[in-house]
Amino acid sequence: SQTIHQWPATLVQPVGSPLSLECTVEGTSNPNLYWYRQAAGRGLQLLFYSIGIDQISSEVPQNLSASRPQDRQFILSSKKLLLSDSGFYLCAWSVWLGETQYFGPGTRLLVL
Amino acid sequence: DQQVKQNSPSLSVQEGRISILNCDYTNSMFDYFLWYKKYPAEGPTFLISISSIKDKNEDGRFTVFLNKSAKHLSLHIVPSQPGDSAVYFCAASNRAGNMLTFGGGTRLMVKP
Numbered sequence: 165s166q167t168i169h170q171w172p173a174t175l176v177q178p179v180g181s182p183l184s185l186e187c188t189v190e191g192t193s194n195p196n197l198y199w200y201r202q203a204a205g206r207g208l209q210l211l212f213y214s215i216g217i218d219q220i221s222s223e224v225p226q227n228l229s230a231s232r233p234q235d236r237q238f239i240l241s242s243k244k245l246l247l248s249d250s251g252f253y254l255c256a257w258s259v260w261l262g263e264t265q266y267f268g269p270g271t272r273l274l275v276l
Numbered sequence: 277d278q279q280v281k282q283n284s285p286s287l288s289v290q291e292g293r294i295s296i297l298n299c300d301y302t303n304s305m306f307d308y309f310l311w312y313k314k315y316p317a318e319g320p321t322f323l324i325s326i327s328s329i330k331d332k333n334e335d336g337r338f339t340v341f342l343n344k345s346a347k348h349l350s351l352h353i354v355p356s357q358p359g360d361s362a363v364y365f366c367a368a369s370n371r372a373g374n375m376l377t378f379g380g381g382t383r384l385m386v387k388p
Contacts, residue, residue: 170319198375207380208320208365254319262369264310265376267319 166191170255170268177275183242185271187255195257197238199230202252250275279303280368282379291388295353299366299379306368311340311351314363356386
């Protein structure tokens with residue numbers, strides 16, 4: 165069966181510091197991968213998606229970036245965090261773009 | 277442009293009664309619809325889906341209804357249980373290659 169992992173589970177970072185969140189999927193090959201953010205009390209905002217290694221599409225302009233160095237690894241990064249980057253970050257995977265997505269446990273990021 | 281809308285931000289229901297969560301969409305090309313359930317500080321969990329060739333899909337206490345002419349879908353939970361208290365997201369896609377588009381979520385509170 166497939167599983168998706170995210171770490172860390174919780175992160176507190178000062179403004180201006182770098183960020184690296186990691187997501188890995190097991191039990192499937194060539195998944196579509198996604199990064200979402202949920203701000204407090206808000207819906208799910210798609211940040212990036214990837215259909216393959218080194219193939220990243222950005223959905224919203226911001227100071228975040230994503231990379232996919234391996235088939236089942238998806239990384240969300242920032243060089244300098246802003247207060248507005250605080251939120252709950254979710255990684256997800258799917259077999260096909262228009263099909264069911266399966267989410268990881270999420271990372272809670274607090275930027276102070 | 278919100279293509280998928282959940283107009284009720286919250287819903288309160290008594291335990292044992294029926295919970296009805298609603299979702300409207302504007303894109304007539306959508307042909308696949310899903311519901312997710314999300315607890316605080318966790319990733320969304322896939323609940324149930326329906327293809328546009330059907331108007332009803334049932335899985336235990338959960339039933340999804342699709343009204344294509346009205347571009348409306350609903351999730352019925354019966355009987356509702358306190359453990360059903362969560363945020364519910366509807367999502368839709370065009371399986372030909374478009375990704376899921378999520379609604380803003382409805383917080384369901386089931387009172388004992």
